[in-house]
Amino acid sequence: MNLISSLWELDTTERADAYLTSLARPIRLQNYIENNYSDHSEPSHWIDSFNPRTGELLAQVPRSALSDVDHAVDAASRAFPTWSRTSRQERSEVLLRIAGILSEKKELFAVWESIDQGKTISRARVEVDRAISNFRYFATYILHEEGAVRYVDGPVSTMTYEHRSPVGVFALISPWNMPLYLLTWKIAPCIAFGCTGVAKPSEVTSMTAFCELFLFVQQYSDRRLIRKQVLGEVFRQAKLPPGVMNIIFGDGPGTGSALVKSPRVRGVSFTGGTATGIRIRQDTVADIGKHLSLELGGKxxxxxxxxxxxxxxxxxxxxxxxxxxxxxxxxxxxxxxxxxxxxxxxxxxxxxxxxxxxxxxxxxxxxxxxxxxxxxxxxxxxxxxxxxxxxxxxxxxxxxxxxxxxxxxxxxxxxxxxxxxxxxxxxxxxxxxxxxxxxxxxxxxxxxxxxxxxxxxxxxxxxxxxxxxxxxxxxxxxxxxxxxLGTAFGGMKASGIGREGGSQSRDVFTNLRTLHVR
Structure with missing residues (x-):
């Protein structure tokens, strides 16, 4: 049975466990770039991911190479000019559609989040609900943005107003503790404010990110299983062009570092450990204009x-x-x-x-x-x-x-x-x-x-x-x-730099300019 169609039916813990027991080999995940899946075959390019409850091998995650990173960044870069000029209303409709799909299949996501990370099913359900809220919140936020207009009297009277524009391609890097919730906390505002992205989930918990991909496939495919054709139809109906959001898998020192260092990546939103946050700052120190939002550790x-x-x-x-x-x-x-x-x-x-x-x-x-x-x-x-x-x-x-x-x-x-x-x-x-x-x-x-x-x-x-x-x-x-969700989220001292949530997320994903009109 096709992996996508198989996983789609496994929306209870019992079905999912039976399915995993029946497999001859662990699930192999695939990168998702420009509405297509990318296959990997080299054994050395796989990272083993284990079931926390049993210690048994659960999945194998691609260790994406520099060429994979470049491919994903290139796709996002080509998609950006068109996507950044779409209307707020169009972007809002896409986000609401995503929220609706997640809501319809939230038990499926909760089951796989629980299996992948080890959390209880009740905790997983809370996080899926929060993921849905992320998309709904930013879908409506962008329809009610406010700016500032100021007037200057004198010899040359002027009107000064604020204008915001999307930053560009973002690297969206999420941790393993709340995989779906924290990944969507980055994807939702990235899309909402007109940016494109390359998301890299943690290699420890990548299953729910992969589930998110085949969820879109099944929602719009009428159960057809030719993936490239199906995904093209999915995003055509969702009005999300190919390349707007790409997901690649891999480790931090290799895949993650290559991603944040790319000169075509104009911003990084990262949640994770302080040591990795320090590495991201080191990797990007020469790129002064790159936006950084780093939510790091806490004690x-x-x-x-x-x-x-x-x-x-x-x-x-x-x-x-x-x-x-x-x-x-x-x-x-x-x-x-x-x-x-x-x-x-x-x-x-x-x-x-x-x-x-x-x-x-x-x-x-x-x-x-x-x-x-x-x-x-x-x-x-x-x-x-x-x-x-x-x-x-x-x-x-x-x-x-x-x-x-x-x-x-x-x-x-x-x-x-x-x-x-x-x-x-x-x-x-x-x-x-x-x-x-x-x-x-x-x-x-x-x-x-x-x-x-x-x-x-x-x-x-x-x-x-x-x-x-x-x-x-x-x-x-x-x-x-x-x-x-409009509240500023972030820490002081070694717990990171930047804030996200509501207007703070707008600051992360947009550039601010002022126009002075006589």
Whole structure:
């Protein structure tokens, strides 16, 4: 059975698992350039991607060469002049059509997102809904843009007005923790503001990006299986010209670096690790005019004051620490609690985590063997440094039947420990006491990163006093992970440069000029 038609029917976990079991060899993904699939045959050009739940080989991802990158960039470059001149209404209709297709088949995407990344199906459904929202939001945003007009009186009276134009070809590079959601967070505004793009998903989780391609095929193909003809008809009906959006697969040092260094790529939107963000800046340092938006790592603090209701604070702190097995850049992995309630909070948090975060039921595995090994090394270090394990343990050195790590709550961790300073990006949280408001702020800011923070208090004055002094691009007060899509998204310090969302995304994907008319 054709891969595309097969995957289209697999919209339940049971069907998908049965299909994977029946395969004689792993699924091989293909690049998608200018409305065509690109085949690869060299064994050395494939990257193995494993099922996080079982540790078994799931798919093989192309290790795209420089020629593949050039092909994709060339396609996007040729598509840009026409696409950049399309009307806002036309682009809006394309985005709404994409959102409608995703909505009709959201369970299919949730199933494959869960399999590919290891997250629970409930978590995957949330992220598919957010992906749909990305397209719908920018589809309507571009229909209601505002600009500024200014008048100058004098000997030469002038009217000055702002004009924005699409930047050009963008490199859109997304991470493995929320593959579909974060990929669409870049694709939607790129298309909306008239740019063209070459997207590179993480080589660790590429299945949902591939699913996105065959979703368009099946929606508009009337079940015909001649892919080139079908895709031409798909994008003809969607009014998205060939080359406007291309997807290539590969690793960061090879494929990703070649993509961002291309002189025809005029902007980069990247979400991922700080080390990769540094590499992107190094690769693009000589290209002064290239737009960069880099959303990087976080080691986010959760501050809990003694006026909170523990029945509300404990579940919120646990959710912020362990959602998606702690593999969200916004997770609160450093909890600081006022000493007056510290011991009580610690006991209740340990009990709550043990009851509500169970591997294989309410929490999934971590994404890969490499990541499992990394997290294990931090937990081994915690044991060596004398940290107290209130939940969890040091995992086996070798992962057996999947990459499972028990949610771990640590106390008695030194402030200068690597466990406290570095982003572990897993189901591991530290809990420490503080005595004063000033000390809480100092502890929160004592980290190279500054992406997000959570503040729990009933004191309205404290919400402002503390919230406005935390070094973080996003501060949640008595809540977490709720965000209106027009809100600026990004971090301070080592957590990146630039902001995206609403008008901030417009700044990323457009150039601003002012015209002075006599």
């Amino acid at each position: 986010n603090p959760t501050l809990i004051f003694d006026d909170v209701d523990l029945a509300e604070a404990v579940p919120l702190a646990a959710q912020a620490a362990f959602e998606n097995s702690g593999q969200i850049c916004l997770c609160g992995s450093r909890i600081y609690v006022h000493r007056a309630i510290y011991e009580n909070f610690l006991s209740k948090l340990a009990d709550y985590v043990q009851k509500n975060y169970r591997c294989g039921e309410t929490i999934g595995p971590v994404v890969s063997r490499e990541h499992y090994t990394k997290i294990s090394s931090y937990l081994k270090l915690a044991k060596e440094e004398g940290a107290e394990f209130l939940t969890g343990e040091v995992p086996s050195v070798v992962a057996q039947q999947g990459f499972w790590i028990t949610p771990t709550v640590l106390s008695n961790v030194r402030t200068d420990s690597r466990i406290m300073r570095e982003e572990i990006f897993g189901p591991v949280v530290t809990v420490s006491p503080f005595d004063t408001e000033e000390e809480a702020i100092e502890l929160a800011n004592d980290n190279p990163n500054g992406l997000a923070s959570i503040l729990m208090t009933k004191d309205l004055s404290r919400m402002r006093r503390v919230g406005e002094r935390i070094d973080a691009g996003l501060v949640w007060v008595n809540c977490w992970l709720v965000r209106e």
